[in-house]
Amino acid sequence: MSSDDGHNQAVARILVVEDEIFIAMEIERALTSGGFEVLGPVGSIEDALQLLHREQPDAAVLDVTLRDGRVTAVAALLRSRGVPFLLASAEGRQLTESGFFQGVTNLGKPTDMSRMIGEIRRLL
Template identity: 55%
Template sequence: MNAPPADVERRTVLVVEDEYLLAIELKRALVGGGFEVLGPAGSVNHALDLVSKKRPHAAVLDVTLGSETVSPVALHLKSLGVPFILASAVSPRELARYPIFSGVLNLGKPTDLGHLVRVMQSL
């Protein structure tokens, strides 16, 4: 996949994933797809801190981050008008417990990295 020309601002994607190897795979795929990556962030606080420093164009979120859920990050992104998708193994039934995730695309795990890049390019 080609990176954008030097005179075009690269779109920034926030990656929130607490599993290190998965986070690195997501980042590598997005960078290869021409994106700048914020993170990866492994916690809600880290993600919110990154967003306070630089507003992303989009985000890919894991739902479960250790003992916390990513919902505060999703709510903040929504308030900023930043689109996000999920890359989570959480079941649709469990996701339905969180209104913020209603109608949000979940690419699941393992995540098809090529599909992830195409989806991010379409946002």
């Protein structure tokens, strides 16, 4: 018996950290229809860190500014585990030109969902 046409490749799991519920739902829908499994979405640093103690995502989409602060602690944990991530932040270009997030892709807001899917595929 074959396992569904040789598609035994595991589905990539993407962590979504976004505190605006409608944006989180839109990102989740786009990722699911793009063939990914979504971890979350979670809307706080605390919830994201708790989830990361239980799960290992393949990549992540992070909003930078959440209700309980900046997402840097979550990004640092992902980086320490070798998990690539994208930002979906309304903050300007200076965010990724220097400092902790230097060189990370920021999809901006409103987020172009098809670009997000393409960038995640590129990261994986």
